[in-house]
Amino acid sequence: MEIIWQSLPRLLEGAWLTVHITALSVVMGLLLAVPLALLRVSRNPLFWTPAYGYIFYFRGTPLLVQIFLIYYGSGQFQTELDALGLWVFFRQAYFCAALTLTLNTAGYTAEILRGAIQAVPHGEIEAARASGMSGWLLYRRIILPKAFRLALPAYSNEVVFLFQATSLVSIISLMDLTGVARVIAARSFAFYQLYITAGVIYLIITYGILFIFKKVEFRLSGHLRDRKDTVLAVDGVPVR
Amino acid sequence: MRKLYTIIAVALAVGLAAGAAEAGQKVRIGTEGAYPPFNSIDKDGNLVGFDVDIAKAVCAAAEFECEFVVQDWDGIIPGLLAKKYDAVVASMSITPERKQRVDFTDKYYNTPAKFVARKGIDLQISVDGLKGKVIAVQRATIHENFLRDNYGDVVTVNSYATQDEAYLDLVSGRADAGIADSVAIMDGFLGTDQGKDFQFYGPDFNDPKWFGDGVGIAVRKGDDELREKLNAAIAQIRSDGTYEKINAKYFDFDVYGK
Structure with missing residues (x-):
């Protein structure tokens, strides 16, 4: 028990790295996923094939392989990257990890958004066209807002998966929550205590993420709920 | 009911057979396979290295039937405690911290x-x-x-x-x-x-x-019979020249240390 209290500050420090690398990757990944999804739903093969290939690769290979590829793979092209002035970034494990997580989640998120875009009811699009909207305006006002709303439950899953997948970054020497737990456990041999504590911290943060998504979902689905001042019946007689 | 007797009879027979095979006691050896030249996996996927050869020689000397289990380093002691294998021959130094969790044989090499x-x-x-x-x-x-x-x-x-x-x-x-x-x-x-x-x-x-005091073979705490047999085997390969042969195969100096 004592070892848990002793290691808690270091574990929380690790948890902080886990949280901010997740947040950074989620935000960057989403920014990348929106254009990717738009390319993916395009009917022009020049647009959809590269997007399809990208999504196919990042969904089809293990994240661990992607991390190794970018981290140790970039080490092999050090001179080339140096010439391009990129080595200062690839030199840092944090950059490599955040880049891999971003690219990975962008692939998954793009696929979630593609499904959502294609699930936007045809009638709404027709109505928008009838009102004279087309192209970017149609996407900005009607399709994307609706698609985001539709995608939210699946997207919250993706964020939780990504958060948990960050535990892999300890492999490339980053001191995230898992990394810290491994180092302390290896020294103290208190594997059970350390990993259960790390597990509980992951659990708390995961439910924190889910809570935020629940709030957002609630806020975005106001139009689907009865208004608070709706009158359902007058003197026992239903009004509608 | 007859079926049950048959099962019990078979179980007893298997148990007796296992007892009779005591001479070729099965010992699973945990190693890492990523620490050349001591233990690593070659192009064909075989375990090779100084630790591996020492383990094989020790097994032969103690008349054990040995089987290797590959395990990542930071899980190698938990794996031993969880009985995934019975002994660790993986260049593990004998340190006071580790001694609190596992027992060690005498050293089989010591390098700075x-x-x-x-x-x-x-x-x-x-x-x-x-x-x-x-x-x-x-x-x-x-x-x-x-x-x-x-x-x-x-x-x-x-x-x-x-x-x-x-x-x-x-x-x-x-x-x-x-x-x-x-x-x-x-x-x-x-x-x-x-x-x-x-x-x-x-x-x-x-x-x-x-x-610590050099590199030894780790066994679970209290597994004294195995530890003593391994100690005797290490002493035997040290005295009969097997150790020197393995040493010479990998190094041009003596890794046993003082």
Whole structure:
């Protein structure tokens, strides 16, 4: 028990790295996923094939392989990257990890958004066209807002998966929550205590993420709920 | 009911057979397979190295039927405690910290630790000299403990699952220097193509507080029968010349130490 209290500050420090690398990757990944999804739903093969290939690769290979590829793979092209002035970034494990997580989640998120875009009811699009909207305006006002709303439950899953997948970054020497737990456990041999504590911290943060998504979902689905001042019946007689 | 008797009879027979096969006692040996030249996996997927040959020789001397289990280093003691294997022959140093969890046989080799870095840099191995440097080390090793305890306040410690990954980051320049067993560095890195621009820095480190009393075979606490048989086997291969032959196969000096 004592070892848990002793290691808690270091574990929380690790948890902080886990949280901010997740947040950074989620935000960057989403920014990348929106254009990717738009390319993916395009009917022009020049647009959809590269997007399809990208999504196919990042969904089809293990994240661990992607991390190794970018981290140790970039080490092999050090001179080339140096010439391009990129080595200062690839030199840092944090950059490599955040880049891999971003690219990975962008692939998954793009696929979630593609499904959502294609699930936007045809009638709404027709109505928008009838009102004279087309192209970017149609996407900005009607399709994307609706698609985001539709995608939210699946997207919250993706964020939780990504958060948990960050535990892999300890492999490339980053001191995230898992990394810290491994180092302390290896020294103290208190594997059970350390990993259960790390597990509980992951659990708390995961439910924190889910809570935020629940709030957002609630806020975005106001139009689907009865208004608070709706009158359902007058003197026992239903009004509608 | 008859079926049940049959099952019991078969079970008894199997039990007796297992008892009769005591001569060829089955022992599972845990090793890492990523720590050349002591233990590694060759191109064909076979376990090779000094540890592996020693383990085979010890098994032959003790008349054990041995089977190897490959396990990542930082899980190698938990794996032993969880009975995934019965003994660890993986260049594990006999340290006071580890002795609290497992028992060790007598040592079967003892070599010092050293720092390694790119040739031609000005690197002083001292608290001042290492200030601000990034040092690569394998996780859960005596070298990591030594590094954190002595230089942890001034250096950034990058710890890796395997020694090979630590070398990769030395080559790529993500780490300024590394620390590991001198023989492992010599044969596993300096003698290879990727390590040709690197050299040792600073003195030999062998303070027993961190580096223990050499490398032994770890067994579960209280597994005294196995430990004693292994000790006898180590003594036998030391005296009958088998050890020297294995030593000569890998090194041109004596790794047994004083």
